[in-house]
Amino acid sequence: MRQKPFFRQLLILFTLASLVAGCSGTKNIPIDALSSQRITSPKTAEHLLAEAAAAHFPQNIALKLQASELLMVTDKKRAKILLDSIDYDSLPENLKVTLALSQARVADSTEKNADVFNWLDREAIINSSDPNTVAFAHILRARAYNRYTEYAASLDEWLAAMPLLTPEQQKNYESGFWQTLLRVPLDRLQSLEHEIPSGAIKGWLELAILYQPGNNPSEQLVGFQRWLQQWPGHPGSAYVPGNLEQLLTAAPPQRIALLLPLSGSLAIAGQSIRDGIIAAHYQALHNGEKTPELLIYDTGSDDVAHLADKAIAAGAQLIIGPLSKDNVSRIQTDISARVPVLALNYLDNQTVTTGTQLYQFGLSTEDEARIVAHRATLDGHKRAMVMTPDSSWGKKVASAFEQAWVQSGGEIAITSAFNQETAFSKLSAQLLQINQSQQREKQLSKLLGESLGFRARRRQDIDMIFIAASSGDARQIKPALAYQFAGDIPVYGTSSVFSGTTDAVQDRDINGIRLPVMPWSVPGYASPLEKNIIQAWPQAKGTYGTLYALGADAYQLYPKLQQLSNLPGSQIKGLTGWLSISADHRVDRQLVWQIFENGQMVPLPVKQPYKQNANLAITKNKA
Missing domain, CATH: 3.40.50.2300 (Response regulator)
Incomplete structure (x- = not known):
């Protein structure tokens, strides 16, 4: 929660600097100027938009960007619509930077990782030498990688961002940085700790190493006490429990x-x-x-x-x-x-x-369904088709997915339940509205009196499919979807899709299915x-x-x-996942994401090539 003021402050400065630069070529304000002051605009978003309507390009765009920043606080949906109305390609370089960062921030606030990476991968951001831009981009990438549970990559981004921030600014990000450190593999922490000779970062690394629950409790207690003596005044002291002896000596x-x-x-x-x-x-x-x-x-x-x-x-x-x-x-x-x-x-x-x-x-499959909903949201999907068994188990899994999906802002396009008698090709055709497409072709052919050489088309308002199925059913569902022209729609499944035994021949039929699995099931683990x-x-x-x-x-x-x-935040590596305990004493499992390729599970890449579904995207109007 402490991160929002600095995000807002930084972006307002970007916008103001861009407006000035658009008029006179003045450079962006250096990051040190952000250390102690809070920048606020005396004007409302409505005033800025009114000024934008009367201004010429590119000043009108800078005013819109400043208005969108104010709207992020009061009306995030309207801010997104305003940003989407601006044509990125027509902008001068400095406003491209501001728009890309603003869009990435909106995506970050709604946990749309794919959009975060898409906007930060623009040339204007990559080629920028401005420390404000560089720091902000690293922080947004760190947060996105963290949501993907790619903690080593997240740490790399944090380590690149932190030196660009003043100690006062770093306070806004200590919590996020610390949560990443706690989840980075121990060997990576130890390697970095040996490489860094001194400084606050070394203190953070030493503290994160002490937090590893694999340590002997009595040794851990001594380690915490020694750390407090060696690092007086270090910001990490806030994360050392006050009642150490009571906690660690039982x-x-x-x-x-x-x-x-x-x-x-x-x-x-x-x-x-x-x-x-x-x-x-x-x-x-x-x-x-x-x-x-x-x-x-x-x-x-x-x-x-x-x-x-x-x-x-x-x-x-x-x-x-x-x-x-x-x-x-x-x-x-x-x-x-x-x-x-x-x-x-x-x-x-x-x-x-x-x-x-x-x-x-x-080992809750309902938890897996919620994990799938979260990952699909991060990947940028918006409308889902759901296929689960017609059983009490299937209904629970479908309900868990749908609740998590809608809560994260997604929409359910259609749901279906199948059983042992289901013909999956026929079911897929119904769900994807292939039958309606074929019927329209027949009507047109009859009206025109000739064959149209028509090829059926599936519905275009679905951008992901969730299935909870056994390996046997999954081997029928995936080919049926491909046969009905849905082979390009990403399919996510529960771990039940995997039989537990690698079968590269039979499992070619489930190529492309993404699924969260426990380390026990990962080949080669x-x-x-x-x-x-x-x-x-x-x-x-x-x-x-x-x-x-x-x-x-x-x-x-x-x-x-x-x-x-x-x-x-501490956790241990188990056979069923990375294990941690929540405040209500539930053991949470962090699973491993895999995708089937050539009949075998391989790690699912974090960043997929960005593809925007034209039928789902909001039409962008030039400003």
């Missing part, structure tokens, strides 16, 4: 109870999770770490509350489980008030009771723990493989629950 539990369904309908799932926990336990033993005693209880054969009481009576200091939502709900009040509980599912729209120690961790799990349980590469990963990550989380909860 002893990890010595006895842990596993409450899992080892019999009944969920037996295979429960056994897979248990085996993942055991694998992580023996990996820790092999690494020479102190390990707790494990008490294992079967929730498939006894009441979960009774088992939890029994476990506590036996000395359990923490519970991992249960798995089903009903069982999590049953123990979330009484049991979690007595010992910490790392539940392996999420409560549906329930607020966790105050004073309890319930942590929620699971294979951490030592994953290799051990697959060696001991070869079936872990099948349908239930992700549950082995869930169990392993639950075990890796248990000693770090307090650290992750009390050091905001």
Whole structure:
């Protein structure tokens, strides 16, 4: 929130400088002039627009740009329309810079990463030697890369921007810079820390390294205390918790109870999770770490509350489980008030009771749907077609996607549900309105009395497709879409699109599908723990493989629950994703984005070549 005043201040200065430069050739105000003053215009947006209507080119454009900056505060939609009405190509160079930065800022405020990069990739920005322009462009790119979870690239942009800002200006960006540092891989932080001999940046890097939850708590405490002594007055001091000893010296539990369904309908799932926990336990033993005693209880054969009481009576200091939502709900009040509980599912729209120690961790496809909606928004898409199974699972996933999509400003063009009897080519034709196109051709041919040599056209108001489907269904849906002239529309899916086993022949049919997956599923990832799990349980590469990963990550989380909860922004690398804990004690997973190419998953590029759908774009009128 602290970043907005400086963004506004900087852009107003760009606009004022551009107006002066347009008249007399005066250079832009140097960035040092921004350090202490707040620039405001005595005129309203309406006054500026009235002046623009009476002014000649290019002064009228500079006035419009200044008006758009004021409108960004009161009417962002109108500001965007005003900016879109200005023809970029007809502008002098200095106003091209101002328009590009203004458009990029609008895109940043609405998290349209594709538009941010599109505007910042203009020659006027790239070739600029003005420090204001350079600093602002680096900051906007850093924020966009951060939203893409490309933290190393984001850090590079921050490091390029910060030296161009005064210490006073840097305060506006400390929070964003810090959040990026916390998510940069440790080896990158350590490499930079060794390269930088001194200065505030080195202090930031050292603090971010200390924040890594993999550190021993007692060593971490000593490290924080030493850092405070070595860096008195450093701005990073604000991010060092005041009650360090209380936060970092609590002893990890010595006895842990596993409450899992080892019999009944969920037996295979429960056994897979248990085996993942055991694998992580023996990996820790092999690494020479102190390990707790494990008490294992079967929730498939006894009441979960009774088992939890029994476990506590036996000395359990923490519970991992249960798995089903009903069982999590049953123990979330009484049991979690007595010992910490790392539940392996999420409560549906329930607020966790105050004073309890319930942590929620699971593999939610609904969360994946929300992640897809966010990524598609970042990629610049606006209108979606949704295809999900006609089942309770499919309806939940569709609802999660649609809510997140609309909340981010997107529109749903059409939705559909399919089942085992669905003919996907026919369904795709209906959704894409191919039938109407063919019907129009027949009517025209009949009217003219001759064949038109017509080729059917799909509807043009869709720029992305979301599917939640099994690998088998996805292999039918993607070719059906291509057959019905939609092969050029980006398709996003949930991780269920991937079968869990690489099959380059069959998976050629899903080439082009973008999907978020856990590191466990990424080809070539294979951490030592994953290799051990697959060696001991070869079936872990099948349908239930992700549950082995869930169990392993639950075990890796248990000693770090307090650290992750009390050091905001910290995270650990797990088999199910980069794991962090939110304020409401939910374990959040950052997934890895992949795209199918030649039947195999490969990393999805951050910056796609920019293509604007003419049917979706707002018509631009020359000023």
